[in-house]
Amino acid sequence: xxxxxxxxxxxxxxxxxxxxxxxxxxxxxxxxxxxxxxxxxxxxxxxxxxxxxxxxxxxxxxxxxxxxxxxxxxxxxxxxxxxxxxxxxxxxxxxxxxxxxxxxxxxxxxxxxxxxxxxxxxxxxxxxxxxxxxxxxxxxxxxxxxxxxxxxxxxxxxxxxxxxxxxxxxxxxxxxxxxxxxxxxxxxxxxxxxxxxxxxxxxxxxxxxxxxxxxxxxxxxxxxxxxxxxxxxxxxxxxxxxxxxxxxxxxxxxxxxxxxxxxxxxxxxxxxxxxxxxxxxxxxxxxxxxxxxxxxxxxxxxxxxxxxxxxxxxxxxxxxxxxxxxxxxxxxxxxxxxxxxxxxxxxxxxxxxxxxxxxxxxxxxxxxxxxxxxxxxxxxxxxxxxxxxxxxxxxxxxxxxxxxxxxxxxxxxxxxxxxxxxxxxxxxxxxxxxxxxxxxxxxxxxxxxxxxxxxxxxxxxxxxxxxxxxxxxxxxxxxxxxxxxxxxxxxxxxxxxxxxxxxxxxxxxxxxxxxxxxxxxxxxxxxxxxxxxxxxxxxxxxxxxxxxxxxxxxxxxxxxxxxxxxxxxxxxxxxxxxxxxxxxxxxxxxxxxxxxxxxxxxxxxxxxxxxxxxxxxxxxxxxxxxxxxxxxxxxxxxxxxxxxxxxxxxxxxxxxxxxxxxx
Numbered sequence: 272x273x274x275x276x277x278x279x280x281x282x283x284x285x286x287x288x289x290x291x292x293x294x295x296x297x298x299x300x301x302x303x304x305x306x307x308x309x310x311x312x313x314x315x316x317x318x319x320x321x322x323x324x325x326x327x328x329x330x331x332x333x334x335x336x337x338x339x340x341x342x343x344x345x346x347x348x349x350x351x352x353x354x355x356x357x358x359x360x361x362x363x364x365x366x367x368x369x370x371x372x373x374x375x376x377x378x379x380x381x382x383x384x385x386x387x388x389x390x391x392x393x394x395x396x397x398x399x400x401x402x403x404x405x406x407x408x409x410x411x412x413x414x415x416x417x418x419x420x421x422x423x424x425x426x427x428x429x430x431x432x433x434x435x436x437x438x439x440x441x442x443x444x445x446x447x448x449x450x451x452x453x454x455x456x457x458x459x460x461x462x463x464x465x466x467x468x469x470x471x472x473x474x475x476x477x478x479x480x481x482x483x484x485x486x487x488x489x490x491x492x493x494x495x496x497x498x499x500x501x502x503x504x505x506x507x508x509x510x511x512x513x514x515x516x517x518x519x520x521x522x523x524x525x526x527x528x529x530x531x532x533x534x535x536x537x538x539x540x541x542x543x544x545x546x547x548x549x550x551x552x553x554x555x556x557x558x559x560x561x562x563x564x565x566x567x568x569x570x571x572x573x574x575x576x577x578x579x580x581x582x583x584x585x586x587x588x589x590x591x592x593x594x595x596x597x598x599x600x601x602x603x604x605x606x607x608x609x610x611x612x613x614x615x616x617x618x619x620x621x622x623x624x625x626x627x628x629x630x631x632x633x634x635x636x637x638x639x640x641x642x643x644x645x646x647x648x649x650x651x652x653x654x655x656x657x658x659x660x661x662x663x664x665x666x667x668x669x670x671x672x673x674x675x676x677x678x679x680x681x682x683x684x685x686x687x688x689x690x691x692x693x694x695x696x697x698x699x700x701x702x703x704x705x706x707x708x709x710x711x712x713x714x715x716x717x718x719x720x721x722x723x724x725x726x727x728x729x730x731x732x733x734x735x736x737x738x739x740x741x742x743x744x745x746x747x748x749x750x751x752x753x754x755x756x757x758x759x760x761x762x763x764x765x766x767x768x769x770x771x772x773x774x775x776x777x778x779x780x781x782x783x784x785x786x787x788x789x790x791x792x793x794x795x796x797x798x799x800x801x802x803x804x805x806x807x808x809x810x811x812x813x814x815x816x817x818x819x820x821x822x823x824x825x826x827x828x829x830x831x832x833x834x835x836x837x838x839x840x841x842x843x844x845x846x847x848x849x850x851x852x853x854x855x856x857x858x859x860x861x862x863x864x865x866x867x868x869x870x871x872x873x874x875x876x877x878x879x880x881x882x883x884x885x886x887x888x889x890x891x892x893x894x895x896x897x898x899x900x901x902x903x904x905x906x907x908x909x910x911x912x913x914x915x916x917x918x919x920x921x922x923x924x925x926x927x928x929x930x931x932x933x934x
Contacts, residue, residue, distance in 0.1 A: 308401070308425045322407050323403060323404065323405050323407075324346055324347070324403070324404040325401055325403050325404075327401035332895075333853070333881055333897075334346075335396050335397065337356055337396075337452075337477070337506065338356075338358065338392065338396065339361060339422070340352060340353065340358075340392070341359045342396040342399075342402070343361050343422070344359075347817055348363060348364050348795075348821075349363060350835040350910070351910070352367060353913040353915075353921070354537065355389075355503075355535070355536060355538045355919055356504050356506045356536075358384070358537075358547075364419065365795070365821040365822075365823050365834045365835060367912070368385050370416065370418045370419035370707065371417065371419040371420055372416070372420075372421045373392050373422050374422065374423045375423075375424045375426065375555075376429065376557065377601065378555060378575035379599050379621070380394050381553065381579060381595065382579055382595065383581070385710060386593070386711075387712075387723070388914055389547065390547070390549075390581070394424050394531070395508065395510040396424070397456045397510070398424075398426050398471055399424045400426055402422065402423070402424050403421075403425060404420060404422050405420055405421040405422075407658065407660075407685055407701050407703070408647050408659060408660030409658075409660065411647065411662040411683055412645055414641075414664070415662050415664045415681045415682075416708060418705050418738050418740075426471075426512075428527040428529060428555070429526065429527045429557040430460060430462065430468070430516050431516065431559070432467060432518070433460075433461070433462030434462070434467075437463060438461040439461075439934065440457065440459040440460065440934050441457065441934070442455070442456065442458075442931070443455070443931045443932070444929050445929030446927070446928060446929060447926065447927040447928070448481075448924075449480050449481045449922045450479070450481070450506075451477065451478045452927070453475070453476045454473070454476075455474055456471070456474070458470070459471070462516075462518075464518065465517065465518055467518060468513075468515040469514045470512070470514075471510075471511065472511040472512075475507070475508040476506070476508075477505055479500050479502055479503065479505050480501055481500060481923045482907070482920050482922065483499070483905045483907050483923045483924075484498060484499070486501050486502070486538070486918055486920065488909070489917065499923075501919060501922075503538055503539075503545070504919070505536055506533065507533065507535070508531075508533040509532045510529070510531045510532070514527030514528070520562075521560065521561045521562040522558075522559060522561070523557075524559075525556070525558070526555065527554070527557075528553075528554050529552070529554075530551065530552045531549070531552075532550050533549045534547070538918055538919035539724075539915065539918065544586065545584065545590070545721060547581055548581060548584060550580055551577060553576065553577035553578070555573075556573070556574040557572065557573050557574075558571070559572070565607070566606055567607070568605050569604075569605040570605070571603040572600075572602055573601045575599055575600075576597070577595075577596070578596055580592065580593065580595075583721065590629055590630060590631055591627060591630070591632050593625075593626070595624070595625050595626075596623075597623040599619070599620070601617060601619040602617045603615045611650050611651070611652070612649070615647055616645065616647075618642070618643065620642050620643075622638070622639070622640050623637075624638050625639070631720070633717065633727055634711060634712050635672045635674060636670065636672070637668055637715060639666065639711060640667045641664060642664065643664035643665070644662070644663050645660070647659070647660045648660075653691075655691075656688065656691075657688045659684075659685070660683075661685075662681075662683045663680065664681045664683075665679075665680045666678075666681070668711055668714060668715075670715050674714075677731060680708075681705075681706035681735055682706055683703070683705035684705075685704075686701070687702075688700045688701075695747050696746070696747050697745070697746055697748065698744070698745050699742075699743070699744040699745070699746065700741075700743055700744075701740070701742045701743075702740065703738070703740040705738050706737050707735065707736040707737075708736075709733040709735075709736070709767060712729065713729055713786045714729045714730065714731050714733060714786075715729045715731065717729060719776075719781055723769075723914055725781050725783065725784040726779050726782070726783045727769065727784050727785075728783065728784070728785045729786050730786050730787070730788075733767060733788060736763065737763065738761050738766075739761070741759070741761075742757055742758065743758055743759075751802055751803060752801075755797075756796065756797070756799075759794065759795055759796075760794045761794075763790060763791040763792070763793075765789075766788060766789055766790065766791035766825070767787070767788055768786070768788075768791075768831060769784050769786055769787075770786070770787040770832075770866075771832070773868050782868075789826055791824065791826065792823075792824055793821060793822065793823045793831075794821070795821035796818075796820055798818050798819070800814075801814070801815045801816075810846050810847030810848070811845070811847075812843070813844050814843055815841065816841050817840055819837075819838055819839075820838070821835060830869075831866065832869050833866075833869070833912045834864065834912075835910075835912050836859055836862035836874065837860040840856050840858060842854070843855070849885040849886060850883070851882070851883040852881070852883075853879075853881045853882075854880045855878070855880070856878045857876065858874065858876045859875050859876070859877070859910075860874045862874075870917070872910075875906045875908040875909070877906065877921075878903045879903060880899070880900045881898065882899075883897045884896045884897075891934050892933075894931070895930065895932070897928065897929055897931070898926065898927070899926075899927045903924055905924040907920050908920055908921040909921070
């Protein structure tokens with residue numbers, strides 16, 4: 272079993288666990304080759320001279336959660352913002368928001384999740400075939416603003432091939448004990464030599480989830496809280512898609528229409544429960560032509576457009592309405608080899624019409640237009656694998672209400688190299704000099720913000736943010752003991768962050784936060800060790816040890832807000848032909864390196880266990896039964912990166928269970 276979405280069998284080249292290059296080994300029982308889709312040539316991960324994590328197959332099935340942030344939170348170097356069950360955005364090496372770009376099949380998610388942490392990412396992890404996390408030159412394919420990295424969710428909604436037998440499908444049913452989750456999903460693929468089609472759908476319904484003790488750290492029974500439940504944390508979600516592709520000799524062109532609807536609670540202390548009712552529909556186009564003659568060997572085309580709306584309900588009344596109509600397109604031209612260099616160049620364009628309407632609309636309507644040109648090149652020799660990337664981008668903001676228009680440009684460069692040291696050892700180097708243009712909320716915010724519980728004030732005079740990044744890693748990938756260690760440093764000029772001023776607005780009775788700029792430095796280390804430790808019957812017992820830490824500090828010595836703490840842990844897993852059993856523990860240290868007016872966070876330990884059993888039911892039906900336990904010690908776990916950590920702990924002890932099928 273690999274994932275909910277059936278895979279075209281002629282492209283079945285996925286591994287059983289996440290692999291990160293160069294930052295992680297992570298290859299528990301993973302001998303198969305892994306294909307990275309988010310590169311112009313769909314290369315194998317081992318052939319890329321840059322850092323890429325691919326979460327697929329067994330690992331993706333095990334970590335798949337209700338949203339993208341929680342699905343990826345356990346990956347090396349990753350964390351998540353966490354605003355309850357409905358919303359959790361990925362964080363990479365302490366960088367969040369607009370610095371981390373989320374995409375579906377190479378096109379931006381086109382939601383408003385960067386505007387506020389209580390806004391959901393419009394991607395359902397249930398439909399993911401694999402999830403790719405990029406750092407390095409490839410990020411410049413998608414935007415110079417993605418200094419932290421790019422997360423690409425790969426689906427089969429626009430199929431590039433038809434199933435070998437003409438039809439295949441998958442379905443999944445799952446539930447849990449902590450929120451009484453009821454989830455069902457299916458995917459169907461079919462077609463022949465000239466046409467392929469895809470259809471998928473998913474629905475999820477949860478109740479308020481259980482927690483150990485009281486939600487509010489400052490309260491208890493005396494304040495009228497209900498013990499053991501986080502109020503207003505339930506969720507309803509539906510996603511669906513229908514797509515088809517015309518297939519030719521060395522070419523395809525397809526289209527897909529999809530929808531993402533969710534209604535979820537926003538944990539907080541307001542008199543009336545606040546809920547977000549989100550609806551997003553999008554249409555995507557995708558085409559590819561290979562085997563062309565002349566200087567251009569292949570062409571890739573991607574285009575997406577969406578209609579997004581969500582309303583923030585305060586009781587039965589609509590408090591604020593967010594609208595985001597957007598489109599984005601990208602053209603990639605893969606050139607013939609230039610000497611020993613292979614690569615691609617192209618252009619990207621996007622337009623976004625954003626509007627917030629209501630009493631708590633803290634950002635004015637803004638139209639944003641962006642154009643970018645990019646080039647990514649790769650060179651392989653006997654000892655070195657090199658990659659280079661460059662991007663030039665222009666961005667224009669046109670706000671309403673008298674705020675100034677802003678038109679600016681950014682130029683970014685990136686380089687990566689892997690040196691084969693022999694005997695299974697390799698040295699990996701990454702360098703980037705990148706410019707990030709401020710986004711609309713950083714420039715124009717001006718008013719009370721429900722999610723942050725603060726008055727947020729932007730600054731139209733913010734300058735382009737410049738970063739210089741370097742990381743160095745060494746790894747061993749052969750033999751009984753595989754390991755990797757990576758150290759990184761990023762130096763920022765004019766780093767943009769939301770600063771707590773320590774002043775309370777006398778009208779709103781809320782603290783005032785301002786978007787400010789300062790020099791900053793991020794440093795960190797990521798390490799991982801993997802080794803088989805015993806042969807038991809027909810299976811193998813493996814051990815994985817891991818740790819990561821990041822530190823963010825401004826030039827004046829103050830800490831950057833909401834930096835994840837030191838984390839380390841272990842996973843013990845038994846793999847046999849049809850059975851996987853795992854036990855893992857992750858320790859999150861206390862976070863005491865806090866920004867002014869920011870509270871420290873106590874550490875916690877999360878213990879989990881999982882069991883997966885594959886079997887054949889006959890008539891071409893393959894079944895997989897799974898059970899997964901999380902937070903088995905029922906810890907009161909509060910994530911330092913969350914704005915609602917004081918009133919919204921992570922879910923308590925949980926047992927998730929379900930069945931997956933492929934036919």
